[in-house]
Amino acid sequence: MLNVEALSKSYGQTRALREVTFQVTSGQVFGFLGPNGAGKTTAMNIIAGLIEFDSGAVTIDGMDLRRNRSSLQGVVGYLPESPAFYGYMTAREYLLFIGDVSGLTSAANRARADELLDTVGLAEAGRRRIGGYSRGMKQRLGMAAAIYNRPRLLLLDEPTSALDPQGRLDVITLVARMRDAGLTVFLSTHILADVERVCDSVAIIKSGTIVAADSMARLRERYIQPVVDVAFDRVLESVPAGIANAPHVDRAALDGDRLSVFMRDLEPGKRELLHALASLDAGVASYSVRQPSLEEIFVRLVNGR
Amino acid sequence: MSTFVAYLRKERMESSRQSKYLILGAFFGFFALSTPIMLRIMPSIIESQMPGFPQELMRFDAVYSVQNYIRNIYQLGNMAVAFVLMGVLADERLQGKLVYPVSQGASMTGVVGAKLVHYGAAVSAIVFASTMLTYYYSVVLFPGSDPGVAAAARSAGLLAAYFATRVVIVVFASALFTKPLAAGLAALVVSYVEPIITSLLRWKHLVAYGLIDLASKSLGTGTGMGTMPGAGPGPGAVGGAGAGAMMAVGRTGSEINGWVLTAALIVEVAVMVLMTVWRMKNAEIAPGAGAQ
Numbered sequence: 001m002l003n004v005e006a007l008s009k010s011y012g013q014t015r016a017l018r019e020v021t022f023q024v025t026s027g028q029v030f031g032f033l034g035p036n037g038a039g040k041t042t043a044m045n046i047i048a049g050l051i052e053f054d055s056g057a058v059t060i061d062g063m064d065l066r067r068n069r070s071s072l073q074g075v076v077g078y079l080p081e082s083p084a085f086y087g088y089m090t091a092r093e094y095l096l097f098i099g100d101v102s103g104l105t106s107a108a109n110r111a112r113a114d115e116l117l118d119t120v121g122l123a124e125a126g127r128r129r130i131g132g133y134s135r136g137m138k139q140r141l142g143m144a145a146a147i148y149n150r151p152r153l154l155l156l157d158e159p160t161s162a163l164d165p166q167g168r169l170d171v172i173t174l175v176a177r178m179r180d181a182g183l184t185v186f187l188s189t190h191i192l193a194d195v196e197r198v199c200d201s202v203a204i205i206k207s208g209t210i211v212a213a214d215s216m217a218r219l220r221e222r223y224i225q226p227v228v229d230v231a232f233d234r235v236l237e238s239v240p241a242g243i244a245n246a247p248h249v250d251r252a253a254l255d256g257d258r259l260s261v262f263m264r265d266l267e268p269g270k271r272e273l274l275h276a277l278a279s280l281d282a283g284v285a286s287y288s289v290r291q292p293s294l295e296e297i298f299v300r301l302v303n304g305r
Numbered sequence: 306m307s308t309f310v311a312y313l314r315k316e317r318m319e320s321s322r323q324s325k326y327l328i329l330g331a332f333f334g335f336f337a338l339s340t341p342i343m344l345r346i347m348p349s350i351i352e353s354q355m356p357g358f359p360q361e362l363m364r365f366d367a368v369y370s371v372q373n374y375i376r377n378i379y380q381l382g383n384m385a386v387a388f389v390l391m392g393v394l395a396d397e398r399l400q401g402k403l404v405y406p407v408s409q410g411a412s413m414t415g416v417v418g419a420k421l422v423h424y425g426a427a428v429s430a431i432v433f434a435s436t437m438l439t440y441y442y443s444v445v446l447f448p449g450s451d452p453g454v455a456a457a458a459r460s461a462g463l464l465a466a467y468f469a470t471r472v473v474i475v476v477f478a479s480a481l482f483t484k485p486l487a488a489g490l491a492a493l494v495v496s497y498v499e500p501i502i503t504s505l506l507r508w509k510h511l512v513a514y515g516l517i518d519l520a521s522k523s524l525g526t527g528t529g530m531g532t533m534p535g536a537g538p539g540p541g542a543v544g545g546a547g548a549g550a551m552m553a554v555g556r557t558g559s560e561i562n563g564w565v566l567t568a569a570l571i572v573e574v575a576v577m578v579l580m581t582v583w584r585m586k587n588a589e590i591a592p593g594a595g596a597q
Contacts, residue, residue, distance in 0.1 A: 073407065097315055
């Protein structure tokens with residue numbers, strides 16, 4: 001669906017993107033992660049056709065963005081981080097305006113506006129002026145405007161960053177429904193829980209460079225170091241030698257009566273750990289294999305830990 | 306075409322709800338009403354303040370009254386148009402309001418075209434109506450010197466055409482600058498400097514300021530302060546933008562050919578419109594582009 005190849009963009013002396021390369025498969029939700037200032041919005045603005053780029057190539061549905069800019073505009077829907085509307089319009093008027101721009105017939109336009117106001121939960125507020133909307137309501141209206149023209153690729157730039165937990169859940173649920181309806185979603189965010197909840201694949205960008213891009217499952221396999229957490233019935237003075245020197249244990253961190261054991265390889269490491277624990281005179285209060293999270297991958301890749 | 310129609314509707318709604326029509330109408334209407342009234346009461350004011358002032362210098366007629374309005378509105382109307390319309394494109398770019406329409410396939414030619422047509426028509430209509438209003442009150446307050454409805458309508462039409470060209474300049478400046486105030490000031494500088502520069506180069510018959518000159522002349526010769534007997538209608542009646550504009554009118558007052566001016570203005574407006582569209586097509590419209 002989307003193929004980005006060696007994409008570079010500079011603002012004066014600042015290199016916002018450095019040969020960024022990734023692919024997004026049709027029908028999936030693709031998470032685009034990175035700290036603030038990493039280049040996420042720049043990349044999205046380029047893919048949306050709003051700004052130029054210095055070098056590289058962007059292909060959407062097999063069409064080169066530079067050569068087919070005008071015909072691709074209706075293919076891509078874009079929700080910017082802070083969507084801007086005409087505050088004097090009502091939400092319904094704004095959606096009808098977007099429909100007019102898209103060339104929809106009057107009847108189809110009215111039906112689509114009402115359908116989307118209902119979808120994003122603004123049916124009641126749809127006849128109030130946008131100037132009086134909360135940020136969350138504007139975000140939902142922005143989502144409706146972004147999908148108004150039934151795009152095949154939807155770009156969402158930090159769609160949940162300004163929302164309360166219920167608002168976040170609503171947006172993520174909406175994203176999942178769009179994916180189920182066959183839409184390809186490109187989701188930029190720094191809220192990792194949202195990515196874990198809905199994304200199929202992820203790219204992590206740092207200082208304009210992609211540091212990892214793969215499916216969630218493969219990223220977990222490749223980047224997450226398995227950890228076993230053990231709690232003892234008393235405080236230990238040091239990491240037991242049998243654990244610290246086990247061949248498949250990378251390192252162990254002791255914090256009072258709690259021990260985190262970082263494995264090189266989980267399965268043989270677990271067997272070695274159990275043997276070592278059995279030989280200790282301290283009692284084991286609990287033993288658990290930590291669930292790997294995207295946050296650990298993110299922190300490792302972005303902070304180099 | 307769908308973009309043009311959609312933006313035409315949007316601009317009408319925006320102007321109505323943000324009171325742009327009201328502001329421009331009130332501004333031009335105020336001067337249309339106040340100019341003849343001020344001229345009518347001026348002799349009494351001056352007589353009470355300066356008892357020995359020669360009475361023959363305070364005899365005004367309707368033609369002078371309308372010409373006085375044209376002079377006032379050239380100076381102040383330019384400010385009103387520049388400051389009310391300065392954000393017409395700059396504001397949309399600055400705040401990222403074009404992101405949705407453009408990502409939904411809006412054509413920049415349609416966006417620019419709709420804004421030019423809408424504001425050009427709105428400003429022209431307001432200027433035309435206000436000039437006819439000042440003509441009506443001038444005739445009522447200074448009976449016996451009616452230049453005629455046809456002459457007044459011609460004058461109003463020329464003044465309206467002049468302000469339509471100002472709309473083109475403001476929209477062009479608004480495409481060049483992302484800060485609305487910078488766009489407004491740039492358009493204002495062009496409007497005020499244009500008669501001075503072009504008169505020095507003897508090009509006044511090729512620029513929009515020539516329309517102001519023709520608008521004043523089409524009414525005939527007025528009687529009032531500063532009108533020199535036998536000197537023609539130019540310098541006294543239409544002072545323009547201060548001394549420079551007065552000099553401009555004085556030097557080339559009778560040289561303007563309407564057809565040459567029309568042809569020159571069509572070319573100038575077409576070039577500016579094309580440059581505005583080109584600029585908007587190449588401008589980065591994403592909000593905060595460059596921030597990351």
